[in-house]
Amino acid sequence: MFDVFIEMFSYAFIVRAVIVGFLVSLCACLLGVSLVLKRYSMIGDGLSHVGFGSLAIATAMNLAPLTLSIPVVVLAAFLLLNVSQNSKIKGDAFVALLSTSSVAIGVLVISVTTGLNTDVCNYLFGSILAMSKSDVYLSVTLSVIVFVLFVIFYNKIFAVTFDEVFAQATGIRAKFYNMLIAILTAIAIVLGMRMMGALLISSLIIFPALTSMRIFKTFKSVVISSAIISIFCFMIGIVISYLYATPTGASIVVINLILFFIFWIFSHFFRRGL
Amino acid sequence: MALIKCGGASFEFDLRLVLKDINFEVLQGDYICIVGDNGSGKTTLLKGLLKIKRPCKGEIVFGDGLELSDIGYLPQSAIVQKDFPASVNEVVLSGRLNSRGLMPFYRKIDREIADENMELLSVINLKRKCFRELSGGQQQRVLLARALCAAKRLLVLDEPVAGLDPLALNELYKIIKDINEKKGIAVVMVSHDIKNAVRDASRILQVQTRQVFWGKAQDYINSYEGKRLMQVLKDENGGVNV
Numbered sequence: 020m021f022d023v024f025i026e027m028f029s030y031a032f033i034v035r036a037v038i039v040g041f042l043v044s045l046c047a048c049l050l051g052v053s054l055v056l057k058r059y060s061m062i063g064d065g066l067s068h069v070g071f072g073s074l075a076i077a078t079a080m081n082l083a084p085l086t087l088s089i090p091v092v093v094l095a096a097f098l099l100l101n102v103s104q105n106s107k108i109k110g111d112a113f114v115a116l117l118s119t120s121s122v123a124i125g126v127l128v129i130s131v132t133t134g135l136n137t138d139v140c141n142y143l144f145g146s147i148l149a150m151s152k153s154d155v156y157l158s159v160t161l162s163v164i165v166f167v168l169f170v171i172f173y174n175k176i177f178a179v180t181f182d183e184v185f186a187q188a189t190g191i192r193a194k195f196y197n198m199l200i201a202i203l204t205a206i207a208i209v210l211g212m213r214m215m216g217a218l219l220i221s222s223l224i225i226f227p228a229l230t231s232m233r234i235f236k237t238f239k240s241v242v243i244s245s246a247i248i249s250i251f252c253f254m255i256g257i258v259i260s261y262l263y264a265t266p267t268g269a270s271i272v273v274i275n276l277i278l279f280f281i282f283w284i285f286s287h288f289f290r291r292g293l
Numbered sequence: 294m295a296l297i298k299c300g301g302a303s304f305e306f307d308l309r310l311v312l313k314d315i316n317f318e319v320l321q322g323d324y325i326c327i328v329g330d331n332g333s334g335k336t337t338l339l340k341g342l343l344k345i346k347r348p349c350k351g352e353i354v355f356g357d358g359l360e361l362s363d364i365g366y367l368p369q370s371a372i373v374q375k376d377f378p379a380s381v382n383e384v385v386l387s388g389r390l391n392s393r394g395l396m397p398f399y400r401k402i403d404r405e406i407a408d409e410n411m412e413l414l415s416v417i418n419l420k421r422k423c424f425r426e427l428s429g430g431q432q433q434r435v436l437l438a439r440a441l442c443a444a445k446r447l448l449v450l451d452e453p454v455a456g457l458d459p460l461a462l463n464e465l466y467k468i469i470k471d472i473n474e475k476k477g478i479a480v481v482m483v484s485h486d487i488k489n490a491v492r493d494a495s496r497i498l499q500v501q502t503r504q505v506f507w508g509k510a511q512d513y514i515n516s517y518e519g520k521r522l523m524q525v526l527k528d529e530n531g532g533v534n535v
């Protein structure tokens with residue numbers, strides 16, 4: 020096992036992928052706890068589709084993919100959150116609308132310009148090879164910022180996630196913190212998309228939280244356990260993908276799935292034992 | 294000057310007026326009880342006071358330097374999801390957040406105050422328990438402890454005694470009265486428990502889409518509406534005793 024690690028880390032592109040993947044997995048799962056509990060999982064999924072559309076357009080226009088995608092997806096997060104808070108328009112319907120439209124536009128742009136090539140495949144399913152050096156710097160910077168903001172606002176994020184009405188009534192700016200969560204999520208999604216692909220990125224957000232919630236019963240323990248699970252699954256996933264030449268994103272998701280089942284079975288066993 | 298002045302406030306849902314022209318004020322150290330039938334608009338009025346819902350007419354203004362962050366609130370039914378992982382300690386502590394301002398973390402004093410309030414509501418032994426696994430009455434007490442943590446000048450309670458056993462109920466009235474008298478925190482409480490409300494409160498507001506009564510608790514007892522409600526209660530009790 021150790022030899023494998025040493026061998027892996029002799030490749031610069033894998034080192035880059037591991038650094039970025041580690042940080043992005045961490046950020047995504049932290050935000051995931053709040054998103055899952057707020058019943059906003061679908062927003063993560065919707066945003067990843069918007070991300071696909073904007074990546075396609077960025078490629079067609081020869082722009083740096085992240086610099087276009089981040090503002091576009093942040094804007095979409097802004098929209099989605101405001102619409103889902105307004106109960107008159109069905110939030111989930113709007114998510115579906117936005118995500119399918121983005122994919123459609125993305126596919127159109129691709130077919131008119133470059134055609135369906137490997138780049139497009141990478142957007143959909145992810146690839147650790149897709150990351151350039153400048154991507155790495157940007158990703159590291161942004162994920163550190165997301166992580167620090169999450170830690171600083173941890174207590175407030177708990178408050179608005181647990182009981183938004185109380186938070187608002189007692190002078191916490193709930194709308195602001197909701198927005199913050201959405202914006203950080205948007206950033207995490209765009210960063211993670213290069214590695215995981217548009218189709219799989221939302222699993223990085225929701226899986227660790229769902230898995231942790233099988234067993235842990237306080238917010239703090241769920242957050243910490245999610246972080247550990249997310250990083251663990253990422254590391255195992257990337258080693259497997261290296262050893263067996265499987266797609267990285269899919270490998271990570273499958274490890275997450277296995278861990279989810281282990282926790283799920285364990286929680287049943289545990290409950291019966293008590 | 295009043296902490297909150299409610300001047301001719303009206304509220305509507307989907308263009309349906311549910312409260313019309315409400316006029317009253319909350320003074321420093323007041324103990325106001327809001328009564329009224331189911332659906333009469335009490336919860337809506339509280340949400341108006343807390344600026345969660347805007348009045349469609351009239352105004353609700355804070356005075357005397359009152360801020361939302363001076364207020365503790367107990368919602369009628371907190372919409373807490375069934376699977377939410379949160380310990381009692383985490384929930385109660387979150388009541389201290391509005392005192393922290395921009396500071397990110399709790400200090401020792403916050404933990405002490407949270408502990409005090411948990412002790413006051415006898416949930417200190419549940420501190421490490423998972424909130425969702427408590428009984429309804431226990432959850433109510435935890436949320437009350439959270440409200441007390443948040444209250445510095447005003448405590449807004451929406452049916453605080455709902456779901457409490459008789460012993461806890463009497464204890465709670467004592468706690469609220471204590472907080473009101475010793476700490477000078479104003480209380481605005483919605484309650485269906487007219488008898489206790491009239492005993493403890495200094496003033497009563499009765500609503501029934503419009504404002505039916507606003508005045509001293511003593512006057513309320515002698516008013517037509519007050520007498521009618523008290524009579525209903527007496528008849529009920531008589532029926533049980535016989």
Ligand SMILES: Nc1ncnc2c1ncn2[C@@H]1O[C@H](COP(=O)(O)OP(=O)(O)OP(=O)(O)O)[C@@H](O)[C@H]1O
Pocket residue numbers: 306307311329330331332333334335336337338369
């Ligand atoms: N979210 C909502 N959407 C539409 N109508 C609402 C909503 N909330 C309350 N209402 C209506 O407003 C009116 C007042 O409701 P409110 O909850 O203020 O009553 P209440 O006095 O608190 O009743 P209760 O004693 O049952 O708690 C009711 O007629 C109710 O149907």
Ligand SMILES: [Mg+2]
Pocket residue numbers: 335336337369451
């Ligand atoms: Mg009510």
